[in-house]
Amino acid sequence: MQRKKDKPGERIALVTGANRGIGFAVARGLLDNDFQVILLCRNKRSGEAASQKLGKKNSVLIVADIRDERSIIAAQRYITKKFGKLDILINNAGEIDCGEATIEQTPTSEFDRILSINLRGPFLMCKHFLPLLKKSNSGRIVNVSSEMGIIGPGIRGNKPAYRISKAALNALTSVLAAQLKGTKILVNAVCPGWCKTRMGGNGAHRSPKKGAETIIYLATLPKGGPSGKMFRDKKELPYYRCNRICWLIKKFIP
Numbered sequence: 001m002q003r004k005k006d007k008p009g010e011r012i013a014l015v016t017g018a019n020r021g022i023g024f025a026v027a028r029g030l031l032d033n034d035f036q037v038i039l040l041c042r043n044k045r046s047g048e049a050a051s052q053k054l055g056k057k058n059s060v061l062i063v064a065d066i067r068d069e070r071s072i073i074a075a076q077r078y079i080t081k082k083f084g085k086l087d088i089l090i091n092n093a094g095e096i097d098c099g100e101a102t103i104e105q106t107p108t109s110e111f112d113r114i115l116s117i118n119l120r121g122p123f124l125m126c127k128h129f130l131p132l133l134k135k136s137n138s139g140r141i142v143n144v145s146s147e148m149g150i151i152g153p154g155i156r157g158n159k160p161a162y163r164i165s166k167a168a169l170n171a172l173t174s175v176l177a178a179q180l181k182g183t184k185i186l187v188n189a190v191c192p193g194w195c196k197t198r199m200g201g202n203g204a205h206r207s208p209k210k211g212a213e214t215i216i217y218l219a220t221l222p223k224g225g226p227s228g229k230m231f232r233d234k235k236e237l238p239y240y241r242c243n244r245i246c247w248l249i250k251k252f253i254p
């Protein structure tokens with residue numbers, strides 16, 4: 001049966017890693033857009049502090065670690081009971097390799113840690129929340145990726161686990177979009193740009209709010225919008241970096 005059209009305040013969004021950085025800015029932006037926002041944070045104390053800072057009655061805190069499938073399932077059960085649907089899933093939580101290391105030097109445990117947060121986490125979130133997104137009139141999934149996930153000629157090789165995890169997150173976005181073709185759910189990836197957060201550091205030129213802009217744009221795409229793509233500053237970004245010949249072909253052959 002078709003759900004009736006949602007009124008403002010009845011649209012539910014979930015943001016992972018919402019206690020700080022870009023995730024916090026996304027949560028704030030969605031609250032300002034009349035969404036009810038579920039802040040999924042792994043640390044109760046910092047989640048509560050973020051919730052208080054947001055100071056809006058329309059936010060709900062769920063403590064869960066995206067590496068832990070059981071905690072994701074518990075979150076899904078809670079949201080099913082409380083809201084019965086989910087309109088927006090923002091897979092924002094992420095981590096980057098500590099220091100600089102080649103693949104040879106990267107401890108396997110470090111590789112596993114990054115992949116479990118940046119790839120396995122979003123996979124589990126999509127897997128367990130898709131049944132609830134399918135109950136929405138306009139389900140949207142936004143995977144927060146990075147330009148560092150773009151592969152092809154001329155890329156740098158630093159932070160290998162992070163780069164590989166984001167390239168794989170782009171692949172997840174593409175495969176999921178293909179599976180969801182013909183449904184009301186749109187799934188896209190986004191590069192927020194280099195933002196001043198704990199991950200981005202103080203040298204970054206963008207605010208988390210600026211980084212959140214395209215995430216919110218993709219989360220609120222109208223029906224029939226793009227799916228399976230990556231965006232930065234509301235413009236499509238290729239998953240693969242072209243060499244010069246490929247670039248020339250693309251430029252002159254539409």
Ligand SMILES: NC(=O)c1ccc[n+]([C@@H]2O[C@H](COP(=O)([O-])OP(=O)(O)OC[C@H]3O[C@@H](n4cnc5c(N)ncnc54)[C@H](OP(=O)(O)O)[C@@H]3O)[C@@H](O)[C@H]2O)c1
Nearest residue numbers: 017021022042065066092093094146194195197198199200
């Ligand atoms: N900042 C940039 O320049 C930049 C550029 C491109 C892409 N990105 C992407 O943007 C996203 C957000 O980054 P940010 O800069 O805002 O980073 P950040 O300030 O370091 O925040 C990362 C967030 O992820 C959460 N998190 C990490 N592991 C988690 C887990 N296992 N379960 C639940 N939450 C977890 C952290 O929670 P705790 O507070 O508990 O640690 C924190 O809330 C990431 O996916 C990142 O790759 C950032």
